[in-house]
Amino acid sequence: MSAVTATSTGRVAGVVNLTELPAAVDDVLDGFFQATAPILEAIYPTVGEAGDALRDFVMTGGKRVRPLFVFAGRQCAAAGPPLANGDKITLIETPDELRETLRVCAAIELIQACALVHDDILDRSDTRRQNPTVHRRFEAVHADRGWASDSGHYGDSAAILIGDMALAWADDLFHGAMPTPDAVADPPHRPIPFAASAVWSRMRTEVLAGQFLDITNEVSGDESLTAAERVMAYKTAAYTVARPLELGATLGGASPELCAELHGIGIDLGIAFQLRDDLLGVFGDPAETGKPSGDDLIAGKRTALLAVALDAASDADARLLRSSVGRPISDAELAAARDVLIRSGAVAEIERQIADRRDVGLARIDALDCPAAARADLTSMAHRVTSRNK
Amino acid sequence: MSAVTATSTGRVAGVVNLTELPAAVDDVLDGFFQATAPILEAIYPTVGEAGDALRDFVMTGGKRVRPLFVFAGRQCAAAGPPLANGDKITLIETPDELRETLRVCAAIELIQACALVHDDILDRSDTRRQNPTVHRRFEAVHADRGWASDSGHYGDSAAILIGDMALAWADDLFHGAMPTPDAVADPPHRPIPFAASAVWSRMRTEVLAGQFLDITNEVSGDESLTAAERVMAYKTAAYTVARPLELGATLGGASPELCAELHGIGIDLGIAFQLRDDLLGVFGDPAETGKPSGDDLIAGKRTALLAVALDAASDADARLLRSSVGRPISDAELAAARDVLIRSGAVAEIERQIADRRDVGLARIDALDCPAAARADLTSMAHRVTSRNK
Numbered sequence: 001m002s003a004v005t006a007t008s009t010g011r012v013a014g015v016v017n018l019t020e021l022p023a024a025v026d027d028v029l030d031g032f033f034q035a036t037a038p039i040l041e042a043i044y045p046t047v048g049e050a051g052d053a054l055r056d057f058v059m060t061g062g063k064r065v066r067p068l069f070v071f072a073g074r075q076c077a078a079a080g081p082p083l084a085n086g087d088k089i090t091l092i093e094t095p096d097e098l099r100e101t102l103r104v105c106a107a108i109e110l111i112q113a114c115a116l117v118h119d120d121i122l123d124r125s126d127t128r129r130q131n132p133t134v135h136r137r138f139e140a141v142h143a144d145r146g147w148a149s150d151s152g153h154y155g156d157s158a159a160i161l162i163g164d165m166a167l168a169w170a171d172d173l174f175h176g177a178m179p180t181p182d183a184v185a186d187p188p189h190r191p192i193p194f195a196a197s198a199v200w201s202r203m204r205t206e207v208l209a210g211q212f213l214d215i216t217n218e219v220s221g222d223e224s225l226t227a228a229e230r231v232m233a234y235k236t237a238a239y240t241v242a243r244p245l246e247l248g249a250t251l252g253g254a255s256p257e258l259c260a261e262l263h264g265i266g267i268d269l270g271i272a273f274q275l276r277d278d279l280l281g282v283f284g285d286p287a288e289t290g291k292p293s294g295d296d297l298i299a300g301k302r303t304a305l306l307a308v309a310l311d312a313a314s315d316a317d318a319r320l321l322r323s324s325v326g327r328p329i330s331d332a333e334l335a336a337a338r339d340v341l342i343r344s345g346a347v348a349e350i351e352r353q354i355a356d357r358r359d360v361g362l363a364r365i366d367a368l369d370c371p372a373a374a375r376a377d378l379t380s381m382a383h384r385v386t387s388r389n390k
Numbered sequence: 391m392s393a394v395t396a397t398s399t400g401r402v403a404g405v406v407n408l409t410e411l412p413a414a415v416d417d418v419l420d421g422f423f424q425a426t427a428p429i430l431e432a433i434y435p436t437v438g439e440a441g442d443a444l445r446d447f448v449m450t451g452g453k454r455v456r457p458l459f460v461f462a463g464r465q466c467a468a469a470g471p472p473l474a475n476g477d478k479i480t481l482i483e484t485p486d487e488l489r490e491t492l493r494v495c496a497a498i499e500l501i502q503a504c505a506l507v508h509d510d511i512l513d514r515s516d517t518r519r520q521n522p523t524v525h526r527r528f529e530a531v532h533a534d535r536g537w538a539s540d541s542g543h544y545g546d547s548a549a550i551l552i553g554d555m556a557l558a559w560a561d562d563l564f565h566g567a568m569p570t571p572d573a574v575a576d577p578p579h580r581p582i583p584f585a586a587s588a589v590w591s592r593m594r595t596e597v598l599a600g601q602f603l604d605i606t607n608e609v610s611g612d613e614s615l616t617a618a619e620r621v622m623a624y625k626t627a628a629y630t631v632a633r634p635l636e637l638g639a640t641l642g643g644a645s646p647e648l649c650a651e652l653h654g655i656g657i658d659l660g661i662a663f664q665l666r667d668d669l670l671g672v673f674g675d676p677a678e679t680g681k682p683s684g685d686d687l688i689a690g691k692r693t694a695l696l697a698v699a700l701d702a703a704s705d706a707d708a709r710l711l712r713s714s715v716g717r718p719i720s721d722a723e724l725a726a727a728r729d730v731l732i733r734s735g736a737v738a739e740i741e742r743q744i745a746d747r748r749d750v751g752l753a754r755i756d757a758l759d760c761p762a763a764a765r766a767d768l769t770s771m772a773h774r775v776t777s778r779n780k
Contacts, residue, residue, distance in 0.1 A: 036595070043596070043603065046602075118554065142609060149716070153514075154609050158606075164508065165595070167557050179594070197565050198567045201568060202573075205569040209433045209437045212552075213434045219532060219539050230433060230434050300538070
């Protein structure tokens, strides 16, 4: 962890700031992949290739948004209530505590790796971060080597198992139990606090449930705002912001009240984040979003934007909009669908909701009983995830 | 846990024996599904159906072989070396300790649920334990409800996420961190010992690596005995016997030496178990195995039986055998392939290896410094997993 030079008395805020965090998390991930590579290689060389694919996927790109919120939550907990003797109990005082926080940050990136590798199978995506998706990578391996049977099915199968590996390894990192033979010789300085394990548990259930709901809404054509809101709440808001903040706070031994408040702030910001993403999914510039124009419409995503528009639009406009969902559309069809979203008032409504959620979140951050530096970091994250230029 | 009535002084061996264990594990699993059902249902009713499918899958059938080995390992640890003052430190003295052991037993069944649900996608299986596989169940849901897009792809997608849920929940059960809101109010009596977490970590990596190797060998046509042996060692022996035994022992605080010896015994028994399974996969009676005649040949499984036969057979016989692998075959073709396996000497060789591994394992069990009851249970498990009638 070359970027990290905590001393036994250094506060983490003085050692790693939000700008430096992604590199510090990458160092932990890199160390993990270096430690696991020989294990997989020893099992069999082709298994080593599975590990290489996961490493390449995790280490190439990714904004480390969830780790940033874990870290922000951990910093908030640094202002936990003083003990009766006046001591503060929740500072990151030692390199061990810093290592634990960074390990949890790395762990959550492996959850994200599982989610994306499996999502790419579900969405039949060919590329991710300008590279072939993991299932396409192994489809190509199969085809290039002239192996038997179906290349596409082998690619999917390999990617299912590699996603599973990421999910299992996420838990290993979270609990500090490496799959290396010498793991027992180098245990973490303490077991993860039970309160943090409980948040970790809820977070994983919520993101998987939200994802299940998302794919089901797409095919069932559930147009209700409730269904769209639940996907936002669980797949995005809880998983991307609320639980990571809470997770960081529980690592610092924060009170249940502070954890609950951070969770609430995270839901506000996370929903604003998703609503912004929904607008970008239809109106975003492909050069900036990295996705095709109108990607969400083509994919048939049941967003709040769509639900609000379908509810408010005239019958004719609703028909037009429905006809543009879940199939490839022309530029002219996309332009017509965008017009309906605007003239139904849905775009203005969603912008209003984003502003409301962001402003409520910002006010709640201001009111937190936390160090000013922690509040400032959280405020900057709030702006970052809700602005037009993420 | 109605089957369990541990007292604060009862040894676990007196409370739950191997015969009663599966029902006690089912009680824990049932309780877990009852606790998680309302959470999924509250997220959205369709998400509740995902939980129902996983519950049905886990609670319908399954021999709980891995829990039996966890329990057997835990019992062996009950004879850990006496302390200087003569006390034994590793008995299951309390209901809390028993609950922990049963929780870990239940956790490993959720790993198995993930493995099977995902395997069934990889193997394109239609049924499992006389029921539709999970991906076929959701394919049928999609078709029955007339949903949009591709029923098969929706079924696969749903089953990928449900397997992920099982894998995440396995870790929750292992660490005793339920995804329920009141989890923090009812924490486990202690964090899982780090030595047990390390075994848990290795076990999950090994089974996923072994499975990846298995599907890769099938398509690459790797005929080497080494490749087949590595699949046996990691996908079966480590995951089914060696690591569960070791896991149980680490829960009981067993010495590293006892853990290593149990792991070694587990590898012997686990390989014998897989070799037996390989024979049954070609020669087994469908009425007893629940699988079609010659299933392993049709699936193209690269077993040690096949590797030994290909190495020992005449060129003509090897060609005949190769032509029967990885495609549907007639009864006559199956009979011819069986003849090759027998006259090459491969069947006799594999039977010899099974007997050798079993006998070495039994001798090592006899030599364990463990209570007689623990050795007797382990001996009965050794016979069970290596015999012709499993």
